[in-house]
Amino acid sequence: MFYIQAVRGRHHTTDRARRLPLLALLAFLALVLGGGPALAACTEPPGTGVDWRRCNLDGRDLAGADLSGMQLRDASLQRTNLEQARLVGVEGTYVRFVSSNLNGADLTGATLREADFTRATLRGAKLARTDLRRARLYRADLTEADLTGAMLGGTDFTGVNLAGATWTDGTRICAAGSVGSCQ
Numbered sequence: 001m002f003y004i005q006a007v008r009g010r011h012h013t014t015d016r017a018r019r020l021p022l023l024a025l026l027a028f029l030a031l032v033l034g035g036g037p038a039l040a041a042c043t044e045p046p047g048t049g050v051d052w053r054r055c056n057l058d059g060r061d062l063a064g065a066d067l068s069g070m071q072l073r074d075a076s077l078q079r080t081n082l083e084q085a086r087l088v089g090v091e092g093t094y095v096r097f098v099s100s101n102l103n104g105a106d107l108t109g110a111t112l113r114e115a116d117f118t119r120a121t122l123r124g125a126k127l128a129r130t131d132l133r134r135a136r137l138y139r140a141d142l143t144e145a146d147l148t149g150a151m152l153g154g155t156d157f158t159g160v161n162l163a164g165a166t167w168t169d170g171t172r173i174c175a176a177g178s179v180g181s182c183q
Contacts, residue, residue: 046070063101157181 042055046062051071058076063083072092077100084104096116103123111131121141129149139159148170162178174182 042052042057044050044052046065046067048069052075053071053073055075057080058078059080060077061081062077062085063081064085065082066086067082067090068086068088070087070090072087072090072095074094075092076096078096078098080097080100082097082100082102082105085102085106087105087107087110090107090110090112092115093111093113094115095112097120098116098118100117100120102117102125103121104125105122106126107130108126109129110127112135113131113133115132115135117140118136118138119140120137122145123141123143125142125145127142127145127147127150130147131151132155133151134154135152136156137158137160138156141161142165143161144164145162146166147168148166150168152168157180160180162174162180162182163176165174165178165182166172167174167182172182177183
């Protein structure tokens with residue numbers, strides 16, 4: 001009889017010990033997640049205030065879409081069609097636009113620090129006052145893009161076509177054949 005009681009007591013204590021960390025974790029998650037704004041799912045359509053942080057949006061057709069003010073931090077938009085899209089004021093630190101079409105896109109005032117635009121096309125794109133510090137533009141096409149007031153510290157311009165682009169001072173136009181730097 002004593003043996004059975006001891007085993008039952010130990011079993012009861014073990015269950016309680018297992019439940020306490022789980023209950024503590026659930027309480028913590030309720031406190032952290034319940035107190036802030038709900039994050040939009042990666043399947044939400046673009047719109048003001050939508051949060052696509054860390055979303056994989058590769059290969060989507062978002063031509064002409066208005067993504068202004070959206071959160072795109074650490075999102076992947078590789079091989080995405082964003083032609084004529086509005087990305088005004090987006091927060092896109094670490095976003096990946098590898099091989100994407102951003103021709104004619106408006107990225108005015110966007111924060112795109114350490115973004116990856118490898119082989120992206122940005123012909124005629126508006127990048128005025130855009131924060132592109134430490135961005136990777138390797139072999140991107142910025143023909144006739146507007147870089148007026150853009151922040152470019154540490155940006156990789158290796159192989160970038162800058163022909164006809166308006167440089168950061170807003171007055172200098174890069175000469176035909178400007179690759180890697182504005183001539």
